[in-house]
Amino acid sequence: MKDLKEKFKNYTPYINGYKNMKRASVLIPLVKQDDSYSILFQLRSKTMSHQPGEISFPGGKIEENETPLEACLRETCEEIGACKSDIEIISPLDVYVSHANLIIHPFVGYVKNYENLKINKSEVDHLFLVPISYLLSYDPTSYTNDVKVIPSENFPYDKIPHKDKYKFAEGKYPVWFYEYKDYVIWGITAIILENFLKFIKE
Numbered sequence: 001m002k003d004l005k006e007k008f009k010n011y012t013p014y015i016n017g018y019k020n021m022k023r024a025s026v027l028i029p030l031v032k033q034d035d036s037y038s039i040l041f042q043l044r045s046k047t048m049s050h051q052p053g054e055i056s057f058p059g060g061k062i063e064e065n066e067t068p069l070e071a072c073l074r075e076t077c078e079e080i081g082a083c084k085s086d087i088e089i090i091s092p093l094d095v096y097v098s099h100a101n102l103i104i105h106p107f108v109g110y111v112k113n114y115e116n117l118k119i120n121k122s123e124v125d126h127l128f129l130v131p132i133s134y135l136l137s138y139d140p141t142s143y144t145n146d147v148k149v150i151p152s153e154n155f156p157y158d159k160i161p162h163k164d165k166y167k168f169a170e171g172k173y174p175v176w177f178y179e180y181k182d183y184v185i186w187g188i189t190a191i192i193l194e195n196f197l198k199f200i201k202e
Contacts, residue, residue: 021101025072026059028093028108028196029080031129038129039193040111041185042080045125053125056189057106068092068105080127081118087111094195098188099147099173106192130180135197140178140190147171 015021029040046053060075062068069092073084093106111117119127149168151157157164176190185193 015095015097015103018103021097021103023062023068023103023105024060025062025068025075025105025107026057026192027072027076027087028057028106028192029076029082029087029111030090030108030132031111031114033114033129036131036133038131039135040080040114040127040129041183041189042119042127043125043183045121045123048123054187054189055183055185057192059104062105069107072105072107079120079123081120082111083113086113093192093199096188096192096195099171102188104188104192106196108196128183130178130183130185132200134180135178135193136201138178138180140176140194142177143175145173145175147173 031038031040040058041055042058044051044054044056058076058079059072060079062071066074069089073087073089076082076087077084088110090108090110093108096104096106098104117127148170151168157166160166174191175186176194178185178190178193
């Protein structure tokens with residue numbers, strides 16, 4: 001018991017199974033224009049191997065021995081050309097765990113000197129702003145997809161109750177759609193955005 005207590009002395013609980021999952025951080029960048037605030041989005045380069053031409057927040061993979069916040073700042077600076085000194089982190093947001101073994105740590109922050117940003121064209125096609133007032137009044141559409149367990153061919157049914165008649169629990173995966181001018185914000189970006197906007201409204 002003494003050894004067990006010592007082992008847990010400085011333990012910080014996290015997400016079960018995270019070592020087998022991909023981890024990333026993103027920033028919801030707030031930008032001030034005149035007397036109002038907008039959220040900055042980026043359109044991913046069409047030459048990217050992963051999700052080309054899609055809308056996202058700045059961010060990316062959390063490297064080994066890197067904190068989520070460190071990854072958020074590093075990736076944001078690399079993608080949109082911001083300086084760390086121009087980013088004021090306001091708060092971490094709810095961690096998102098996807099059905100596809102992905103953990104995302106979102107942060108919300110204020111980005112100064114927006115006019116001086118120099119995007120990384122190999123990753124980002126262009127940036128655009130959406131007024132927060134617009135997003136707060138917008139009624140997004142949503143669709144719910146089913147997430148089902150498909151057992152492997154060699155699954156040992158003989159070791160569980162009800163054998164091959166066993167009913168695995170099913171999940172739900174909501175997909176939100178926000179539209180602004182010619183842009184459609186959807187997928188994980190929209191899920192994180194919806195969570196942020198809901199927090200503000202409440």
